Each structure stands twice: as C-alpha cells, then as structure tokens.
Amino acid sequence: MTALRVPLTRAGIQALRAGEQVLLSGVVYTARDAAHKRLVELLDAGKPLPFPLEGGAIFYAGPCPAPPGRVIGSVGPTTSGRMDAYSPRLMREGFHIMIGKGPRSDAVREAIRQSGCAYLSAIGGAAALTARCVVKNELIAFGDLGTEAVYALTVKGLPLIVTDV
Amino acid sequence: MRDIPAERITDAVARLCVEANTNAGGDVVAAMRRALAGETDEIPRRVLNALLQNADIAREDKTPICQDTGMAVVFAEIGQEVHISGNLGEAVNEGVRRGYRAGYLRNSVVRDPVRRDNTGDNTPAVIHYTVVPGESLKLTVAPKGFGSENMSAVKMLKPADGLPGLERFVIETVGNAGGNPCPPVIVGVGAGGTFELAALLAKRALLRDAGTDNPDPFWDAAEKRLLAAVNELGIGPGGFGGRTTALAVHIIPYATHIAGLPVAVNIGCHVTRHKEVTL
Structure with missing residues (x-):
C-alpha cells in the first residue's frame, strides 16, 4: 500500500496507477450533490471556491452528525456518477483528486486524462470504520445544507483504490 | 378490541430506527462470512473483512453502519381488532424524528423532489399500511439508502x-x-x-x-x-x-x-x- 499525502503535485497524481491501493492522509473536502451545484454556480459567477482545489481532494460524502465527544459520525463515499454533471467544470478549474464509489462516465474519464486529475474509490458502506480515519472535522461552507455542506476533514490513512488516472 | 396508545408506537419506531442503523442483521453478517470463505483474491477478501469489521465497530460503538442512514420505510401491519388512540401516521413520523435525533443518524430527506430543501429531521417516512386479522400491531422499520x-x-x-x-x-x-x-x-x-x-x-x-x-x-x-x-x-x-x-x-x-x-x-x-x- 502506497502512502499518499494531500495536497499532491501534478507529478504525484500522474505517478498513480489504476488498481493501486493507497492510504491517504491530509485534508479532504466533502462535497456531494447540493454542494457541487453551488460550487459550479460560484465558478459560473466568476467567484472563488471556498477551498483550495489545486492538488487537493474532493470527497463525495455526507457524514452523520458527530455524537458528543467524537470528531465525526459515520462517513463514507456516495455514488460518484451523480457528480458527473459537475466534475468536468471543476477539473477545468484546477487539477485535483476525487474520492467516491462506483464508475464515472466516459466524459468524466476523458476529462480526468486531459486535466491531470485522478479518481479514487473508497469502500462503500464501511462508514463506521472510515470515521476512525478522521482526526479533525471543520465546516468550511454552505452550512445551511446540513450533511451536504463542505467540511474539511483531516484524515489519516484513509484506504482507497486508484480507479481512473 | 384492543387499545394501543400512539405514544407506544412512537417509542417503538424511534428504537427500531436506531437499532436497524447500528446493529447489522445477523443474516447479512453470516452471509458475508460465508462469502469471505469463497473469495481467494486479495482485494475482495480485504473489502469483505473491512465490511465485517465495520459492522462490529458500529455495534460496539452504537454508531451507524453506513453514513446513509436512509429514508425510513415503515411497514405497519394492523390487526383489525386493534384500536389506536392517537394518529398512527403522526406517531410513526414522530418516532422517526426522535430516533434519528437520538441516534445521531443522518437527515437525508428533502421536502420536494425538485425544490430539494432538507426537512431537517428525516421525516416524512414512507409508510405502508396493511390490515390483517388479529389484535396486534407489527411494525417493521427498514431504512433504505439511495x-x-x-x-x-x-x-x-x-x-x-x-x-x-x-x-x-x-x-x-x-x-x-x-x-x-x-x-x-x-x-x-x-x-x-x-x-x-x-x-x-x-x-x-x-x-x-x-x-x-x-x-x-x-x-x-x-x-x-x-x-x-x-x-x-x-x-x-x-x-x-x-x-x-x-x-x-x-x-x-x-x-x-x-x-x-x-x-x-x-x-x-x-x-x-x-x-x-x-x-
């Protein structure tokens, strides 16, 4: 298993190989359906994104609320295909990695190749286990969206499989 | 005619929402163990082991097995000799509201399929009623991830x-x-x-x-x-x-x-x- 730390360099992403198992550490930003809609609206309005995209990681996830004394509730990947409508726009904005579950569309896979991005898969439904990889959880944007808001999660050793590069 | 107060229904639904989301069914766990014995390659074995470990953690920590704690699908089989004091539908929804809050479960329901504002308490549930002979009420809570x-x-x-x-x-x-x-x-x-x-x-x-x-x-x-x-x-x-x-x-x-x-x-x-x- 390869240890990987975000933010990544362009060369660091290009060195990934499909099928490779990695353990990711660093900050990942959660964004799913509703947050993606807003991120693209911000870009279309010429406004900045609420987090640094370049070399960073977007995690398609909406966590459970944190019980008292815990950093986060259960958290895991949602179906990536629903973000296919928005991802190419974000990929044009800066190279990054995406984390989710399930296959991407042909258009997204092509955009991944052209933009120097990568798509990695997490284990769907292993959310109690995945929560143990999260050491810090901070609300970054769109708090009104509840679980669909953007959270900065500091993760340690998040197990992923490189799916598209 | 047997009387069942709505409050009992609310309590039962609240408890079942938490129980279903945190305590993986023994049938599914046993089936995954059988599946693990049939896998020889590294990745499928690694994934099944992770899922089994995940179910154990969820049960021990009383934390959701999956972050998608679902839309609450509730089957109510109502004995025709039963009288419910109170509003059955409201009792079920109040149970969902309480259970999702008490169990730190995710609120995943939007009020309208197109306008999409989150209801904030995971209601309404999807409730299927059937009337059956007898004087008991059977409630099944099946939270469904999307x-x-x-x-x-x-x-x-x-x-x-x-x-x-x-x-x-x-x-x-x-x-x-x-x-x-x-x-x-x-x-x-x-x-x-x-x-x-x-x-x-x-x-x-x-x-x-x-x-x-x-x-x-x-x-x-x-x-x-x-x-x-x-x-x-x-x-x-x-x-x-x-x-x-x-x-x-x-x-x-x-x-x-x-x-x-x-x-x-x-x-x-x-x-x-x-x-x-x-x-």
Whole structure:
C-alpha cells in the first residue's frame, strides 16, 4: 500500500496507477450533490471556491452528525456518477483528486486524462470504520445544507483504490 | 378490541430506527462470512473483512453502519381488532424524528423532489399500511439508502417472456448497477401483480432474512439459479471484482393479469436493514 499525502503535485497524481491501493492522509473536502451545484454556480459567477482545489481532494460524502465527544459520525463515499454533471467544470478549474464509489462516465474519464486529475474509490458502506480515519472535522461552507455542506476533514490513512488516472 | 396508545408506537419506531442503523442483521453478517470463505483474491477478501469489521465497530460503538442512514420505510401491519388512540401516521413520523435525533443518524430527506430543501429531521417516512386479522400491531422499520435504491428498476414484461425474461431483467439490472449500490447486494424481486404492486413486493422481498429458502420450490430454484448468475458478473465486493456480487436473491410472486408480467427489482446494499416489533 502506497502512502499518499494531500495536497499532491501534478507529478504525484500522474505517478498513480489504476488498481493501486493507497492510504491517504491530509485534508479532504466533502462535497456531494447540493454542494457541487453551488460550487459550479460560484465558478459560473466568476467567484472563488471556498477551498483550495489545486492538488487537493474532493470527497463525495455526507457524514452523520458527530455524537458528543467524537470528531465525526459515520462517513463514507456516495455514488460518484451523480457528480458527473459537475466534475468536468471543476477539473477545468484546477487539477485535483476525487474520492467516491462506483464508475464515472466516459466524459468524466476523458476529462480526468486531459486535466491531470485522478479518481479514487473508497469502500462503500464501511462508514463506521472510515470515521476512525478522521482526526479533525471543520465546516468550511454552505452550512445551511446540513450533511451536504463542505467540511474539511483531516484524515489519516484513509484506504482507497486508484480507479481512473 | 384492543387499545394501543400512539405514544407506544412512537417509542417503538424511534428504537427500531436506531437499532436497524447500528446493529447489522445477523443474516447479512453470516452471509458475508460465508462469502469471505469463497473469495481467494486479495482485494475482495480485504473489502469483505473491512465490511465485517465495520459492522462490529458500529455495534460496539452504537454508531451507524453506513453514513446513509436512509429514508425510513415503515411497514405497519394492523390487526383489525386493534384500536389506536392517537394518529398512527403522526406517531410513526414522530418516532422517526426522535430516533434519528437520538441516534445521531443522518437527515437525508428533502421536502420536494425538485425544490430539494432538507426537512431537517428525516421525516416524512414512507409508510405502508396493511390490515390483517388479529389484535396486534407489527411494525417493521427498514431504512433504505439511495446508493442502492437508485439502481432499482421496474419493467412490464410480456407473458411470453416468462421466467427466462424475468431472469434476464434481474441480471441486467444488477449488472447495470455495478459497484454503485455497495455490493455485495441483496436483490429483491417482485413478480406479477400490477405496476405498483410489483415494486412494493420487491421492497418486501428485501425484508426476508438472507440465506433463508423460498417456501415455493419453483421460486426457490429460480432464486438459487439467479444468485449464481449474478455472482458470475464478477462485480464483487465494493465493485472491485470478485465472486460475491450478491448475498441473496429473494423473489415474491403474486397473481397477475392475463396480458402482463410486471417485474420489479429493488437492490439492497450489504447493510440491507430491517428490524421489527409486535405490539
């Protein structure tokens, strides 16, 4: 298993190989359906994104609320295909990695190749286990969206499989 | 006539919401252990081990097995000798509201399918009422995640399509779902009835414990043949390849019209949840 730390360099992403198992550490930003809609609206309005995209990681996830004394509730990947409508726009904005579950569309896979991005898969439904990889959880944007808001999660050793590069 | 106060229903639903989301069904866990014994490659074994470990952590920590704690689907089988003091629908929804808050479960319900503002308390539930003989009330809470729900399908087959057509449609639906519904999945199939009943039967088919036989030998054979066929697809645990794409296929048949063969396939993920109580 390869240890990987975000933010990544362009060369660091290009060195990934499909099928490779990695353990990711660093900050990942959660964004799913509703947050993606807003991120693209911000870009279309010429406004900045609420987090640094370049070399960073977007995690398609909406966590459970944190019980008292815990950093986060259960958290895991949602179906990536629903973000296919928005991802190419974000990929044009800066190279990054995406984390989710399930296959991407042909258009997204092509955009991944052209933009120097990568798509990695997490284990769907292993959310109690995945929560143990999260050491810090901070609300970054769109708090009104509840679980669909953007959270900065500091993760340690998040197990992923490189799916598209 | 037996009286059941609405408050008892609220308490039961609240408890079942938390229980279903944190305590993985013994049937599913046992089926995953059997699946693990049948996998030889590293990745499917790693994924199944992670899912089994995940179920253990959730049970020990009383934390949700999956972050998608679902839309609460509630089956209420009401004995015709029962009188409920209070409003049954409101009692169920209040139970969902309390259970999701007390269990730190995710609020995943939007008020309108297009305008999409979150209701903030995971209500309303989807409630299916049936009236049965007797003087008890049976409540089944089956929180349904949408990674798998989105991969479900209904098709109006022709009578001439028969069992081969039904089997093709089931295999095609599981194949199209790929890794999206968090395999290994439970496949619920409703066959017959009408358009809407087939879908409801498919949902009910997910409530049967995985690994149990169909009481009808004809359909039991069909289930076992389909399970082998979908596992030949090679989607595997987590969608990363392997022998275990499904843990079980469950079929509920019903009488239908001379002109039709409705078939619905409801996909359940590896945590297909259902807990019940009889009041």
